[in-house]
Amino acid sequence: MTSEDVLRLLPTDDPIRLIDADGSRVDGSGGDRYELPSDADLLHAYERLVVARRLNDQANALVRQGRLAVYPSSHGQEACQVGAAHVLQKGDWLFPTYRDTVAAMERGVDPVDVLTLLKGDWHSGYDPYETQVAPATTPLATQLPHAVGVAHAAQLRGESTVVMALTGDGGTSEGDFHEALNFAAVFKAPVVFFIQNNEYAISVPLARQSAARSLAHKGIGYGVPGRRVDGNDVAAVLAVLGDAVERARRGEGPQLVEAHTYRMQAHTNADDATRYRLDTEVASWVDRDPLTRLEKHLRGRGLLTDETHEQATAAADAMAQHVRDGLNRDIEPDARELFAHVYAEPTPQLREQAAQVAEEASREVAGR
Amino acid sequence: MSAGQIDHEKLTMAQALNRALHDAMVADDSVLMFGEDVGALGGVFRVTDGLTAQFGDTRCFDTPLAESGIVGMAVGMAMNGMRPVVEMQFDAFGYPAFEQIVSHVAKMRNRTRGRVHLPMVIRVPFGGGIGGVEHHCDSSEAYYAHTPGLHVVTPATPSDAYTLLRAAIASDDPVVFMEPKKLYWSKEEVALGTDGPGIGTAVVRREGTDATLIAYGPTVPVALEAADVAAQEGRSLQVVDLRSIVPFDDETVCAAVRSTGRAVVVAESAGFASVASEIVARVTQRCFHSLAAPIGRVTGFDIPFPPPKLEHFQLPGVDRVLDAVDDLQWEDQ
Numbered sequence: 237m238t239s240e241d242v243l244r245l246l247p248t249d250d251p252i253r254l255i256d257a258d259g260s261r262v263d264g265s266g267g268d269r270y271e272l273p274s275d276a277d278l279l280h281a282y283e284r285l286v287v288a289r290r291l292n293d294q295a296n297a298l299v300r301q302g303r304l305a306v307y308p309s310s311h312g313q314e315a316c317q318v319g320a321a322h323v324l325q326k327g328d329w330l331f332p333t334y335r336d337t338v339a340a341m342e343r344g345v346d347p348v349d350v351l352t353l354l355k356g357d358w359h360s361g362y363d364p365y366e367t368q369v370a371p372a373t374t375p376l377a378t379q380l381p382h383a384v385g386v387a388h389a390a391q392l393r394g395e396s397t398v399v400m401a402l403t404g405d406g407g408t409s410e411g412d413f414h415e416a417l418n419f420a421a422v423f424k425a426p427v428v429f430f431i432q433n434n435e436y437a438i439s440v441p442l443a444r445q446s447a448a449r450s451l452a453h454k455g456i457g458y459g460v461p462g463r464r465v466d467g468n469d470v471a472a473v474l475a476v477l478g479d480a481v482e483r484a485r486r487g488e489g490p491q492l493v494e495a496h497t498y499r500m501q502a503h504t505n506a507d508d509a510t511r512y513r514l515d516t517e518v519a520s521w522v523d524r525d526p527l528t529r530l531e532k533h534l535r536g537r538g539l540l541t542d543e544t545h546e547q548a549t550a551a552a553d554a555m556a557q558h559v560r561d562g563l564n565r566d567i568e569p570d571a572r573e574l575f576a577h578v579y580a581e582p583t584p585q586l587r588e589q590a591a592q593v594a595e596e597a598s599r600e601v602a603g604r
Numbered sequence: 605m606s607a608g609q610i611d612h613e614k615l616t617m618a619q620a621l622n623r624a625l626h627d628a629m630v631a632d633d634s635v636l637m638f639g640e641d642v643g644a645l646g647g648v649f650r651v652t653d654g655l656t657a658q659f660g661d662t663r664c665f666d667t668p669l670a671e672s673g674i675v676g677m678a679v680g681m682a683m684n685g686m687r688p689v690v691e692m693q694f695d696a697f698g699y700p701a702f703e704q705i706v707s708h709v710a711k712m713r714n715r716t717r718g719r720v721h722l723p724m725v726i727r728v729p730f731g732g733g734i735g736g737v738e739h740h741c742d743s744s745e746a747y748y749a750h751t752p753g754l755h756v757v758t759p760a761t762p763s764d765a766y767t768l769l770r771a772a773i774a775s776d777d778p779v780v781f782m783e784p785k786k787l788y789w790s791k792e793e794v795a796l797g798t799d800g801p802g803i804g805t806a807v808v809r810r811e812g813t814d815a816t817l818i819a820y821g822p823t824v825p826v827a828l829e830a831a832d833v834a835a836q837e838g839r840s841l842q843v844v845d846l847r848s849i850v851p852f853d854d855e856t857v858c859a860a861v862r863s864t865g866r867a868v869v870v871a872e873s874a875g876f877a878s879v880a881s882e883i884v885a886r887v888t889q890r891c892f893h894s895l896a897a898p899i900g901r902v903t904g905f906d907i908p909f910p911p912p913k914l915e916h917f918q919l920p921g922v923d924r925v926l927d928a929v930d931d932l933q934w935e936d937q
Contacts, residue, residue, distance in 0.1 A: 359717040370683070371716055375707050381673050382708070385680020385688075392662055393685070411700070415673030422668055577718040578752050580776045583804070583851035 237459070245461045247452035251496045252476050253466040257524045259532025270475035275539055281318055281470045282534055283548040285527045288314035288338040290552035291347055292501075294559050295337070295354075299505045303563045305356035308335040312468070312500035315526035316432045318342055319473030320400055323481045329368040329399040331383040335432075336372065336402050343369045347555060348562030357569060359577075377407040380416035380429065384490075387425040398484045399427045400477075406437025408451050414458075420490035421458045427490045428480045429460075432467060434499035439512040455492035467495025468526040471533075498524070571597050610797040618788040620762035621651045621727075623796060624769035625689065629659050632687060635773055637664040639674055639691035639727075648693060649729060649788050675701040675726065679708050682722040687773060695730040696739035702747070709778045710753030725772045725779045730758075731822045731872050733786030733919055735912035741785075742909060743873030745821075748780040749849045749882075756849040757803055758782035760824030762792050764847055767800030775803060782849075784822035806853035808860055812842030815866035815929055818857060818883055820846035823870040823920055830870075830925040841929065849879055857883070858890045861899075866932040868900040870920050875903030897933035 253262045254272050261272065273281070292314070295307040310317055313335070321342030324330065330343050334354075341347045344367045352361025353372065360371030370386075373379035383401035390397035407413055408431055420427045431451050435442050448454055452462030461483075465476040473495060480491035498521040502509040509518075534540035575582055575590035582590060615623065628635045637652055643666040646653030655664035667674050671692060678688040692698035698705075705726065713721045732741035749756045755777055759765040765783070772779035801807060809824065810831050817827040824845045831841040844860045846853065861867045867887060871880040884899045902920040910918050 358715075360715050363719045364683075364716060365719065371712075371720070375703060378676065378703060378707060381676020381704070382680035382683065384673075385677040385682070386684040387680070388677065389681040389684035389686045411670075412672055412676060412704075415668070415670040416676065418668050418670065419673045419677055573717075577714045577716075579713070579755070580721065584854065585852065 247462040247464045251464040251466045254471040284318045286548035287552045294556040308504045309501040315470035316467045316495045323478040331370045331379045331401040377410035377412040384420045387427045405433040417458045424489040426484035429492045431494040438503045452494035463493045467497030615794045617762045617765045620766040624766045628773045635687045671701040675704040682724040689725040691727045695742040695744045710751045755779040758821035804851035806856040809845045810843040812840040814840045816842045816860045816864045819870040830922045862894040865896040868928045874906045900928040
């Protein structure tokens with residue numbers, strides 16, 4: 237590898253940004269390498285950001301009402317998730333984490349189904365083959381080698397599938413992150429590894445997570461090009477991820493993109509973020525909000541009409557109503573089903589145990 | 605080979621496993637083999653010998669040296685239409701993959717309500733008896749057997765090695781395939797057909813009337829030898845080979861133990877909280893009224909596997925098995 241090749245792997249000093257916090261178009265800082273998405277794409281992104289923000293709000297409300305067991309909110313990170321989903325084509329795969337509810341919804345999974353596990357149910361809620369969205373993964377970074385396997389299998393069959401594999405800043409400390417990057421590079425697997433660096437792994441700040449210049453720099457050792465993007469600028473996320481997906485599809489191998497964003501809310505509703513970060517720090521990110529930023533930009537250019545705004549709000553209202561209806565339905569989980577999918581056919585031992593539980597369940601019903 | 609005809613060849617267990625991989629790869633393009641040193645070298649035990657040469661390095665290939673990555677990639681490939689077989693090279697080298705195996709391989713079917721299944725095989729050469737150094741002789745079967753969602757099988761003969769590996773590759777559930785290292789060079793006539801015992805069936809290897817020896821994998825030949833010696837001393841020992849730890853064949857094992865009324869479990873792994881413990885517990889519970897004595901156990905001691913010069917103290921041997929049989933409260937003693 238020549239030093240020129242190494243330079244090509246290097247991320248920019250600053251994250252790529254196309255739209256500033258005040259809504260104005262950015263020139264320079266590496267941004268001039270990427271084109272601003274089309275007006276139509278930006279308007280569509282706006283609507284989806286409105287819907288995404290509403291999903292976070294609605295899910296938080298459902299936790300307070302006892303309808304969801306827990307919710308890891310992506311408030312503040314919606315541009316990353318909308319962007320990650322929208323750069324993919326039909327047939328591409330998405331590997332989400334538990335915080336990527338929005339990304340899964342944006343790939344076409346019913347948000348009610350996405351929330352199944354968080355409701356406290358025992359399964360992932362949706363058929364991964366319908367939308368090519370893998371079940372959301374809780375153990376950090378463990379889904380990344382799976383993404384490489386899906387991509388490599390597609391590659392061996394000569395398919396043009398690209399796999400978008402999501403992780404967070406904390407996930408980049410896990411061994412599987414490194415093994416997945418290395419495997420993907422060696423097999424030239426068409427995977428885009430997308431890190432949403434939201435500054436915190438529950439309570440642990442980025443400085444305690446990594447001493448690397450940036451998380452995107454972690455690709456260099458594996459021969460994987462790293463890119464940094466302002467994760468609160470949906471235009472930049474769409475442009476940088478879109479480029480990475482295209483490169484992967486062209487056969488250039490895996491790409492690593494780090495989005496700089498911020499988790500505006502606590503890790504989950506069960507977490508108390510005031511124990512480890514200052515309100516002033518959180519407040520400093522309010523001005524960089526991805527939704528208001530795009531809104532300012534579109535209004536500044538006269539692209540956002542009241543009609544578009546109302547249309548987006550109506551879409552959010554409809555989604556929220558659908559989620560409320562779905563989660564307010566009382567569906568009694570059937571304990572016998574706990575034994576049905578452990579194996580293709582239950583073992584003789586599981587059949588015995590299932591019969592015992594079935595008997596207990598029928599007594600429970602009779603006792604009511 | 606024409607339909608209905610089955611070839612027979614004299615093969616070692618390693619060769620039988622190689623033939624099973626070869627034949628499965630011929631039969632199904634989606635069967636892939638990968639891991640460390642499985643390509644040009646043919647595996648450190650030569651189980652994958654010649655597969656890369658015949659099928660190319662997209663069907664049988666070396667990977668970077670990272671077991672979690674190997675198993676994790678296999679999960680993704682199994683999700684996407686392939687039937688991967690991966691090799692962990694040595695028992696203790698499989699531990700970095702433990703999280704992948706326990707959290708994903710074992711649970712994917714369940715957590716997707718049956719929509720995603722993982723037809724994959726994790727081959728684990730295991731056990732001692734080959735003079736291996738540390739980290740090369742572990743009996744790790746209990747870790748996997750304890751995990752719901754995995755099948756755990758272990759052959760004791762070249763014939764079973766062939767048919768069980770074919771069955772494991774054909775299975776729509778993940779199978780941890782434990783290969784007893786010290787039996788890799790054992791040899792017999794092998795029927796190269798897929799019609800054989802399925803996963804989950806134990807077999808009575810030797811009929812006997814006085815007591816039952818229950819063994820699996822590397823201890824099956826030990827049990828058979830003990831039965832030979834006992835026969836010379838006028839005691840008739842029956843030998844059951846589990847073949848499959850999960851699913852466990854209660855029916856065959858319990859029928860055997862009921863027929864003799866006495867039993868000793870022979871296993872190489874440390875005895876505490878082991879597969880042997882489970883066998884004793886479940887057989888006692890099911891056959892209590894047929895038992896003339898508490899079920900005995902001959903297992904490894906609860907120590908890290910010792911170095912080559914001392915390993916014979918750790919491995920269950922014929923004398924220890926016969927001593928355990930002697931302890932089964934015989935009325936004439």
